[in-house]
Amino acid sequence: MNTTILDQTDLDILRLLQKDARLTNKELALKLHKGSSTMFERVSRLKDLGYITGSVTLIDRNKFDELWISFTQVQLNDHSGEALIAFQNEVIRFPEVLECYHTTGAFDFLLKIVVSDMAGYNKLIVEKLAKLKNVGSLQSCFVVNEAKRELAYPLKDRI
Amino acid sequence: MNTTILDQTDLDILRLLQKDARLTNKELALKLHKGSSTMFERVSRLKDLGYITGSVTLIDRNKFDELWISFTQVQLNDHSGEALIAFQNEVIRFPEVLECYHTTGAFDFLLKIVVSDMAGYNKLIVEKLAKLKNVGSLQSCFVVNEAKRELAYPLKDRI
DNA sequence: ACTGAAAATTCTCTGGC
DNA sequence: GCCAGAGAATTTTCAGT
Secondary structure, eight states: OOOTTOOHHHHHHHHHHHHOTTOOHHHHHHHHTSOHHHHHHHHHHHHHTTSEEEEEEEEOGGGOTTOEEEEEEEEESOOSHHHHHHHHHHHTTSTTEEEEEEESSSOSEEEEEEESSHHHHHIIIIIIITTSTTEEEEEEEEEEEEEEEOOOOOOOOOO | OOOTTOOHHHHHHHHHHHHOTTOOHHHHHHHHTSOHHHHHHHHHHHHHTTSEEEEEEEEOGGGOTTOEEEEEEEEESOOSHHHHHHHHHHHTTSTTEEEEEEESSSSSEEEEEEESSHHHHHIIIIIIITTSTTEEEEEEEEEEEEEEEOOOOOOOOOO
16 A cells, blocks of 8 residues: 655644644644645645545534443354455444444454444344344443543654 | 433534534535524534534545554453553553543453554553553454444434 | 635624514 | 624635746
């Protein structure tokens, strides 16, 4: 994967925007000592090249009684590539499944799941998840406290 | 937790902004059939009340060779409240630990960790994580493929 | 690649319904 | 709570280096 297209300024832009999507080009320009139309051009380029994929507003999950988070690990009975892809394609269609990672280790997938209550959790697991093909063992844990949630990936300087 | 402060329009705003932080007030107004200055007032209020906590730009992680993600579960030897809080306060200071959840189940914490290579992973686990007080067993898995990553929480309509 | 300036658009505030 | 309007600020385009 070629990443030499990005220079130091591009990386700085990505670092800053990962922390605050609403920084204006003028604010970026001030921090990076360039003109604001330069920032406009660079940010547009980063979008066009696919480095920037979108932006999201973050909300305080604790203000909503209906948001209970569970992490569920799934082990399939069939570990063939077809079975893994088939499961993946099905499970990501459930709106309760916010995140789905194919992982190394004893389990094949790690799912981040949101439910509004235990009834919703039970319904998802018993009626939807467990009914998918090849699903072997499941192991779930619920989030008691979210101590940290940093969405900005640390980017290495280009040498 | 009182959530009756929010009406349907507030929820719609939060739903839309969770999907795209860069929607203008004018665009929100069009979608929700209100004036753009009304949107400005409501969004400002949602920020002031703490419902909106920030916004982030998303980048394509696959374009960076240095971003390897691991999920690590940690079990402590001492399950007292003090020990849990002490561990939590230490572990969230590591920049490699992007997310830290206190969870139910056999393990006490689930960590989302980013490293640039196996040397970095080893260093974090052996030299930093395992040296924290009360750390018992660790169980890690690496992300092979990110099949879904939805950051917008589903919000229930107010009745 | 960057700059500066001009045009288009959005933000922010005020007054009034 | 909502809207319209207006001035300020920002985005976006573009010619020039």
